[in-house]
Amino acid sequence: MLSAALIKEFKAIVGESNVMDSEADRHAYSYDSAVLQPVVPALVVRPESTETLGKVVKLCGENGLPVTVRGSGTNLSGGTIPDPRDGIVVLTNALNRILEINQEDLYAVVEPGVITAKFAAEVAARGLFYPPDPGSQAVSTMGGNVAENAGGLRGLKYGVTKNYVMGVNFFDTEGEKIVTGSRTVKCVTGLNLAGLMVGSEGTLGVFSEIVLKLVPPPAANKAMMVLFDDVAKASQTVAAIIAAKIVPCTLEFLDNFTIRTVEAFAHAGLPVDAKALLLIEVDGHPAQVADEAAQVEAICKKMGAAGLHVAQSAEERNKVWEARRAALSALARVRPTTVLEDATVPRSKIPAMIKALDEIAAKYKLQIGTFGHAGDGNLHPTILTDRRDKQEFERVEQAVNEIFEVALSLGGTLSGEHGIGIAKSKWMEKETSRGTILYSRRLKKALDPKNILNPGKILGEE
Numbered sequence: 421m422l423s424a425a426l427i428k429e430f431k432a433i434v435g436e437s438n439v440m441d442s443e444a445d446r447h448a449y450s451y452d453s454a455v456l457q458p459v460v461p462a463l464v465v466r467p468e469s470t471e472t473l474g475k476v477v478k479l480c481g482e483n484g485l486p487v488t489v490r491g492s493g494t495n496l497s498g499g500t501i502p503d504p505r506d507g508i509v510v511l512t513n514a515l516n517r518i519l520e521i522n523q524e525d526l527y528a529v530v531e532p533g534v535i536t537a538k539f540a541a542e543v544a545a546r547g548l549f550y551p552p553d554p555g556s557q558a559v560s561t562m563g564g565n566v567a568e569n570a571g572g573l574r575g576l577k578y579g580v581t582k583n584y585v586m587g588v589n590f591f592d593t594e595g596e597k598i599v600t601g602s603r604t605v606k607c608v609t610g611l612n613l614a615g616l617m618v619g620s621e622g623t624l625g626v627f628s629e630i631v632l633k634l635v636p637p638p639a640a641n642k643a644m645m646v647l648f649d650d651v652a653k654a655s656q657t658v659a660a661i662i663a664a665k666i667v668p669c670t671l672e673f674l675d676n677f678t679i680r681t682v683e684a685f686a687h688a689g690l691p692v693d694a695k696a697l698l699l700i701e702v703d704g705h706p707a708q709v710a711d712e713a714a715q716v717e718a719i720c721k722k723m724g725a726a727g728l729h730v731a732q733s734a735e736e737r738n739k740v741w742e743a744r745r746a747a748l749s750a751l752a753r754v755r756p757t758t759v760l761e762d763a764t765v766p767r768s769k770i771p772a773m774i775k776a777l778d779e780i781a782a783k784y785k786l787q788i789g790t791f792g793h794a795g796d797g798n799l800h801p802t803i804l805t806d807r808r809d810k811q812e813f814e815r816v817e818q819a820v821n822e823i824f825e826v827a828l829s830l831g832g833t834l835s836g837e838h839g840i841g842i843a844k845s846k847w848m849e850k851e852t853s854r855g856t857i858l859y860s861r862r863l864k865k866a867l868d869p870k871n872i873l874n875p876g877k878i879l880g881e882e
């Protein structure tokens with residue numbers, strides 16, 4: 421329970437209307453997009469400037485109050501579930517200014533609460549390109565993207581958020597501003613603190629400003645939808661395209677259950693009878709695009725595709741892409757609880773992973789819709805369930821464990837893009853080593869001796 425004097429201090433920093441202490445308000449910030457137990461914070465604070473953000477962090481540091489920064493709360497790993505010991509949620513939605521888009525030197529500077537799609541659109545309006553495009557981009561924030569090292573549909577060719585972060589300014593637990601990276605293409609000054617901060621999930625500092633790399637947009641692109649009457653053929657085609665040394669910008673997979681559910685939701689003209697679908701886009705110089713598209717078509721046919729449709733217009737392409745982005749929301753309508761996984765395998769192991777997912781669904785008698793960024797080995801098996809059904813939910817937990825076991829046994833990883841949070845911290849040692857956990861905990865302890873920065877996330881409780 422926070423004292424009235426302390427609440428007054430927060431109000432003095434950010435203004436009365438930016439401190440929420442009513443029960444209803446606090447409940448609204450007790451959960452995120454992961455299926456985990458909510459925790460009601462002691463207070464919710466909304467700084468309107470980076471200066472006051474620093475003061476809020478300092479006050480929390482002085483009083484040993486756990487701080488969980490919240491962008492839009494769309495993370496799928498419990499990263500914004502507050503700490504039960506008088507946790508303070510700090511909202512970044514008022515820190516939403518794009519400070520600079522530099523067309524000469526190809527970078528931009530943003531505050532952490534800027535919405536991803538809004539930023540990408542502002543950049544595009546100036547003839548430039550910011551490639552990371554998480555499915556949640558219409559609502560997610562740049563701070564959340566950097567903290568989770570978010571990926572997206574274009575990750576295969578363009579990489580994920582870390583490939584675009586040139587620098588981050590952040591506050592430490594004493595409210596001291598740390599400046600990392602630079603606006604130059606090359607910068608090797610000092611420790612690579614910006615690199616350390618990307619993917620740190622709010623556990624090492626609170627971002628106040630982010631410098632991002634921009635790139636020229638591709639001159640041409642070609643998108644196609646490839647139909648398969650057999651899931652194995654589709655997954656083998658993914659492996660064959662990569663093995664042929666072609667890197668499409670997008671190579672997405674949808675199984676039949678996902679196709680049907682998305683079509684019922686988005687009416688994008690997806691073929692509901694197909695057993696699986698690949699959505700493929702190549703981009704770049706027009707000559708390269710023509711050449712790579714022809715090679716991809718040939719590979720798909722050789723691998724036994726049942727049909728192939730090349731998008732004839734930007735409108736047609738966008739309609740299908742939007743439908744793919746809606747996959748999770750569409751699946752989430754089927755049952756009350758949606759458990760989305762993020763286990764990722766080397767691309768050549770995609771056929772084995774998809775086969776294993778089918779077997780897991782049958783073994784535990786569960787409905788699993790699988791879609792995802794097949795081109796980077798990052799599948800999203802999505803279990804549709806009802807958390808109130810205790811017996812079924814036990815089977816869900818067993819299935820999730822087995823999904824991770826299989827992914828790790830295939831040389832994969834726990835998370836391709838959604839982060840570890842509290843959802844997967846218990847698995848960390850299995851993928852890495854005991855030494856890795858101890859080393860990371862020592863690092864955290866040195867930087868955050870009172871353990872106030874998003875405690876329990878990634879490394880669990882000691």
Ligand SMILES: Cc1cc2nc3c(=O)[nH]c(=O)nc-3n(C[C@H](O)[C@H](O)[C@H](O)COP(=O)(O)OP(=O)(O)OC[C@H]3O[C@@H](n4cnc5c(N)ncnc54)[C@H](O)[C@@H]3O)c2cc1C
Nearest residue numbers: 491492493494495499555556561563564565567571622627
């Ligand atoms: C429908 C849907 C589709 C999705 N699709 C994708 C996808 O394609 N790819 C993908 O990678 N993810 C995806 N996600 C997951 C999620 O959108 C991303 O993790 C996103 O980056 C979270 O952004 P956010 O603003 O909601 O951050 P939040 O969920 O609010 O926070 C995420 C983490 O960042 C920390 N954080 C936020 N701001 C700061 C800051 N200023 N300083 C320090 N730490 C901070 C938080 O404490 C938390 O640990 C999807 C989620 C949904 C619901």
